[in-house]
Amino acid sequence: MNRFFEIFFVIWSWLSALCLVGAVAAILGFLCVKGFPALNVELIFGNTEPLSALLLQKQVFDGLFPAIVGTLCLVVLSVLLAVPLGVAAGIYMAEYAVGYVKTCCDFLFDILAGIPSIVIGLFGFTLAVFLHKNFSDQVYPCFLISSISLAFLVLPYIVRSTQISLEEIDPAIRNTALALGASRLQNIIHVLLPRALGGICSGVILAIGRCAEDTAVIMLTGAVAIAGIPRSILGQYEALPFYIFYISSQYADQAELMRGYGASLILIMLCTLLFLVAFLVRKRIAYQAFYKA
Amino acid sequence: MFELIKIKTENLSFSYNGNRILDNVSLEFREKTITAIVGPSGIGKSTFLLTLNRLWETVPQSSMSGRVKIRFDGKMQDIYGNGMSLTGLRRKVGMVFQAPNPLPMSIFKNIAFPLKLAGIKDRRTIDENVERALQQAGLWMEVKDRLNDSGLHLSGGQQQRLCIARALVLQPEVLLLDEPTSSLDDASAAVIEELLVNLKDNCTLIVVSHYFDQVKRIADTVFQFPYNGISQQ
Numbered sequence: 104m105n106r107f108f109e110i111f112f113v114i115w116s117w118l119s120a121l122c123l124v125g126a127v128a129a130i131l132g133f134l135c136v137k138g139f140p141a142l143n144v145e146l147i148f149g150n151t152e153p154l155s156a157l158l159l160q161k162q163v164f165d166g167l168f169p170a171i172v173g174t175l176c177l178v179v180l181s182v183l184l185a186v187p188l189g190v191a192a193g194i195y196m197a198e199y200a201v202g203y204v205k206t207c208c209d210f211l212f213d214i215l216a217g218i219p220s221i222v223i224g225l226f227g228f229t230l231a232v233f234l235h236k237n238f239s240d241q242v243y244p245c246f247l248i249s250s251i252s253l254a255f256l257v258l259p260y261i262v263r264s265t266q267i268s269l270e271e272i273d274p275a276i277r278n279t280a281l282a283l284g285a286s287r288l289q290n291i292i293h294v295l296l297p298r299a300l301g302g303i304c305s306g307v308i309l310a311i312g313r314c315a316e317d318t319a320v321i322m323l324t325g326a327v328a329i330a331g332i333p334r335s336i337l338g339q340y341e342a343l344p345f346y347i348f349y350i351s352s353q354y355a356d357q358a359e360l361m362r363g364y365g366a367s368l369i370l371i372m373l374c375t376l377l378f379l380v381a382f383l384v385r386k387r388i389a390y391q392a393f394y395k396a
Numbered sequence: 397m398f399e400l401i402k403i404k405t406e407n408l409s410f411s412y413n414g415n416r417i418l419d420n421v422s423l424e425f426r427e428k429t430i431t432a433i434v435g436p437s438g439i440g441k442s443t444f445l446l447t448l449n450r451l452w453e454t455v456p457q458s459s460m461s462g463r464v465k466i467r468f469d470g471k472m473q474d475i476y477g478n479g480m481s482l483t484g485l486r487r488k489v490g491m492v493f494q495a496p497n498p499l500p501m502s503i504f505k506n507i508a509f510p511l512k513l514a515g516i517k518d519r520r521t522i523d524e525n526v527e528r529a530l531q532q533a534g535l536w537m538e539v540k541d542r543l544n545d546s547g548l549h550l551s552g553g554q555q556q557r558l559c560i561a562r563a564l565v566l567q568p569e570v571l572l573l574d575e576p577t578s579s580l581d582d583a584s585a586a587v588i589e590e591l592l593v594n595l596k597d598n599c600t601l602i603v604v605s606h607y608f609d610q611v612k613r614i615a616d617t618v619f620q621f622p623y624n625g626i627s628q629q
Contacts, residue, residue: 274455279497282451283510283562284487293513294499 131371138368141361147171147369162331167366169332170341171373176333177246177321177342178314178377181253185310189258190303193265198291216259224323227252231324244325247336252320257310261303268302269295297388304385311377315370318344343370400467402427402600403448403570408462410443412455417443420462423619427467430592430601432611435621441604442494444621445572448602449489450475450482466570487514489570490563495579496555498547498562503539506547506558510566525565533561534591553584560591564599571595573603577610589614 148156149166156163163169192212200208227248234242272295280290296303326345333340343366350363403425410418417440425431433441446452447460465472468488475485487510498506507526516522526543530536535557539550547558556576563571573592577585592601593614605611611618 275493275495275497278451278454278493279499280509280513281454282449282486282491282493283513284483284566285513286483289513293509 134364134368134371137361138364141365142368146362146365159332164329164331167343167346167362167369169330170343170346170366171369172332173246173326173330173340174315174343174370174373177250177253177340178311180246180250180336181257181314182307182310184250184254185257185261186307188254189261189306189310190265192258192262193303194269194291194296196262196266197269198287198295212259212262215255216263218256219319220256220317221319221323223252223256224320226255227320227324241337243337244323244339245335245337246325246333246340249321249324249326249340250336252324253314253317256317256320257313260309260313261306264306264309265299265303268299271302272298300385300388304381308378308381311381312374315374315377316344318348321345322348343373399426399429401425401472402467403602404465404472405447406463406465408444408447408460408464410440410447410452410458410460412443412458414457418447419622425600425602426617427600428596428598429616430596430603430614431617431619432615433602433604433619433621434606434608434611437606439621441621442574445491445574445602445604448475448570448572449486449491451486451491468569483513487566488568489572490566490568491572492556492559492563492574492576494575496552496559498550498555498558500546500548502544503547503550503558504543507562507565510562514566529561529565532564532591532595533557534587535561551584553580553587556580556584556588557591560588564595568599570600570602573601575604575606578606585610 144153145166147153147163147166147168149163149168151161151163151166151168155161156166156168196205196208196212228244230251231242231244231248276294276298277290280294281287285293321342322345325339326342327339328341328346328349330339330341347363347366347370350359350366354360354363401424403423405421405423408418408421409416421444433444435441443452446455447464448466452458452460464475466475466489467473473480475489499509501509504526507529508522511522511525516525527536527540530539535554538554539545539558547555550558556579560571560573560576576592577588580588589610592603595601596616603611603615
C-alpha cells in the first residue's frame with residue numbers, strides 16, 4: 104500500500120507538472136501559429152511610414168502602434184506608482200509592524216489582493232466621476248486614473264513579495280550590521296533590502312505582467328478603441344489588451360480576427376521585454392547596493 | 397597589578413519564550429583581559445553575550461531584567477540607561493559571531509562598512525583605519541593586493557579574521573566573540589587564538605568557547621555556565 108502510494112504520488116506530480124508545461128506550450132504554440140502570419144509592419148504601423156511614426160511625426164490610424172505605446176506607458180507609470188508605495192509598506196510590515204496592527208494590516212492586504220479587477224476598475228471610474236463633479240470638469244476617465252487603479256491592483260503583490268523576502272532573511276545576517284553599530288534604517292537600506300531584491304523583483308515582475316494584461320480596469324477608466332498615441336496623462340489612450348478584447352468581440356472578418364492574434368503575440372513579447380528589463384535593473388541595483396555605494 | 401573592572405552585570409536574568417535562560421548572573425570582567433565563558437550547549441552563553449551589546453532586543457518574545465554596566469570614559473555606565481545610544485554602544489562593544497559572516501562585498505568594503513555606518517567619509521581616514529584593522533587581525537599581508545576581491549572568496553579562517561578586522565575597525569573597547577573558532581580547522585583556530593591574545597592590549601575580550609584546552613591556552617579568567625557564583629578560575 105505504502106509503496107503503491109509513493110509510486111502513485113510521483114506519477115501524479117510528474118503528470119501535474121507535465122500538464123502545466125503542456126498547457127503553456129499549447130497556448131504559446133497556438134498563438135504563434137495564428138499570430139505569426141498576421142505579424143508584419145503593416146499590423147503595427149498601418150499605412151504610415153514606420154520611421155515617421157516612431158519619431159511621432161505622423162499619426163498611426165490603422166495599426167497597433169498607439170496601443171503598444173499606450174500599454175508600455177501604462178505599465179511603466181503604474182509600476183512607478185506602485186513600487187515606492189508597495190516596497191515601503193512591505194518594509195513596514197516586515198520590520199516595524201507588530202502585534203495587533205500587523206494582524207490588521209495583514210488582513211487588509213489579503214482583502215486588497217482578493218478584490219476583482221473589475222471592482223478596482225469601478226473604483227477608478229467612480230474616482231474620475233467624483234473628481235469631475237467636485238474639482239474640475241476637465242477630468243474624465245483617463246490615462247492617469249487607469250494608472251492609479253492598476254497601481255492599486257498590483258500593490259498587494261509588491262507589498263507581499265517585499266515583506267516575505269525581508270522576513271525570510273536569516274537572523275544571523277539581520278544581526279551582522281546591527282552588531283557593527285548600524286541603526287535600524289541603515290540595516291534595512293544597506294543589508295536587508297539588497298538581500299531581498301530578488302524577491303522584490305519577482306513581485307515587480309508579477310506586477311508588470313498584471314498591469315500589461317488587465318483589461319477590466321482599463322476599459323472602465325479610459326482605454327478606448329481609437330485615440331492615437333497618449334499625449335497627456337489626462338487624455339484617453341489605446342492599449343493592447345483592450346484592442347484584443349474589442350477586436351475579438353466584434354470582428355467583421357477573418358482578417359480582423361487574425362489582427363487580434365497578432366496583437367496577443369505582440370502583448371506577450373512586450374511582457375517578455377519588460378521582464379528582461381526588470382531583471383537587468385535588479386542586477387544593476389544589486390551591484391550598486393553592494394559593490395559601488 | 398591592579399586591574400579596573402570593565403564590565404559588571406548585576407542580577408542579570410533573561411527569558412526567552414517564557415523559559416528562563418539566565419538566572420541572577422552577577423559577574424565582573426577585568427579590563428584588558430580575556431575572559432572565557434564555557435559550559436554545555438543551550439545554557440545561555442551566547443545569550444549572555446547578547447545582553448552586553450543589547451543585540452537580544454531584536455529577538456521577539458525575549459525579556460531581560462537586572463543591570464549591565466560598562467566602563468566608558470572612566471565611568472561605569474548603565475548600558476540600558478536612558479543616556480546610552482544603542483548604535484554608539486555597539487560601536488564600542490564589537491561582536492564576532494560563530495560562523496564568519498562577511499557581507500557580499502569586497503574585502504575593503506567589508507572592513508570600511510562600520511566606518512560608513514558611523515558616517516565617516518574622509519577617504520584617508522577610511523584607508524588608514526582599514527589597513528590598521530587588517531593588520532591587527534593579521535590579514536593585511538594576505539589580502540593587501542586584492543582588497544577589491546569579494547570577501548566571500550576568502551577561506552573560512554580568513555573570513556573569520558575579516559570579521560574580526562571589521563569589528564576592530566571602529567577601535568571598540570570590548571570585543572565579544574561567540575565561539576569564533578568552532579567552524580574552523582585547527583590551524584586557522586590557532587591563528588585566531590594568537591590574534592586574540594595580542595588584542596588584549598587594547599581591548600577587553602569575552603570569548604564563549606566549547607573547547608576547554610583552547611580556554612586554558614588563552615583565557616585569564618574562566619566562568620563556567622550555568623553560573624552558580626563559584627566557578628571562577
